[in-house]
Amino acid sequence: MATNQEEVKLLGAIGSPFVCRVQIALKLKGIEYKFLEENMANKSELLLKYNPVYKKIPVFVHNEKPISESLLIIEYIDETWKQNPILPSDPYQRALARFWSNFIDDKIIAASIKAVHTVHDEKEREKNVEGTIEALQILENELKDKFFGGEEIGIVDIAAVYIAFWIPLIQEITGLQLLNAEKCPKLSKWSQEFLNHPIVKENMPPREPLFAYFKAHYESLFDSK
Known part of the structure; x- marks a missing residue:
């Protein structure tokens, strides 16, 4: 403490x-x-x-x-602070956790943000949508347990909060289909489990004001050249 x-x-x-x-x-x-x-x-x-x-x-x-x-x-x-470890103690598992956390940033978040913002270039947008879907499917194959950290949440789960909470917001606002239960059943189930974790639930931002803010931001992109 x-x-x-x-x-x-x-x-x-x-x-x-x-x-x-x-x-x-x-x-x-x-x-x-x-x-x-x-x-x-x-x-x-x-x-x-x-x-x-x-x-x-x-x-x-x-x-x-x-x-x-x-x-x-x-x-x-x-x-x-050593209590409630977030990264694995095993050096190899620790390196893997770092790898997948960075993968989420570099391949999923980066591509999905580009997909949202390229409203005036349909070809570029489609490329980024496909890149996001492909990366999500790769991550899907890495999910072996209830959470990426096993029975308890770890750094990869925390890194993936964007997938659980922000991607559904993006999909609803933009109409882009990035994550669905058919192609990524394990990730979809994980998203629900993760968001229902008491500590995660307590630290999520309020959805409605965030939705309104992102919707206004998205609509403003169409006015810019």
């Missing part, structure tokens, strides 16, 4: 899947922290001070030492 709430701070925004990852990890560990809400249209001096390179959220600050990038933050949290 953190002895003083002021020792642990998280700079973020409600609705960011990357911030949500860190919140789940902190809750799993039972770490108290101070959440500092950031407006990414008007970045605070604190954010620019703590993350001068990328100027992005999340930024995790422990005893005034800042760390950015959600997966690195989770590893730091796991190594600093």
Whole structure:
């Protein structure tokens, strides 16, 4: 446990899947922290001070030492507070967990975001939709247990929060079909199990305001050239 709430701070925004990852990890560990809400249209001096390179959220600050990038933050949290391990202790399994967590960022999140934003280029959009579906099917084949971490959630599950919560939002808003129960039955079942996990459920952003925000953002893309 953190002895003083002021020792642990998280700079973020409600609705960011990357911030949500860190919140789940902190809750799993039972770490108290101070959440500092950031407006990414008007970045605070604190954010620019703590993350001068990328100027992005999340930024995790422990005893005034800042760390950015959600997966690195989770590893730091796991190594600093030993209770309720998030990464496997076995070096090979640990390396695999890192590999699949990065795969989610590089192949699934990146392609799906491009698919959403390429509204004026149907060919490019289709390429990114196909890339997302293909990557989801590869990940589907890696799911051997209830969770990627086995019976308990681990770093790959936390990394995949975007798949469970944000991809269904994207599908409803855009009409793009990325994840369906027919092609990815295990991932679809995993999504429900994961979102129903008490700690995950407690740390999900409210759906309706997020839906309205993303819908407005998506519709604005059609007005831009």
